Amino acid sequence: MEPKEMVQMGRFRQKVIQLAIVEKKSIYETAIACGCTAEKVKRVIKKWKALSRNQVLSNPSPKKE
16 A cells, blocks of 8 residues: 555554564464554455556556567
């Protein structure tokens, strides 16, 4: 995901993505660090994966010839 999309997210979502995806912390460690429930972390990760998947589909990489 592009840095400009990360900036558009709230601080909470940025923190969850940073911990869970980038630093590869467990859902439970992320929940404790963010001060929320594991269910909320799962929802944020699910939405982020869907958004990043849609972004990849809408912006195909140029073919090298």
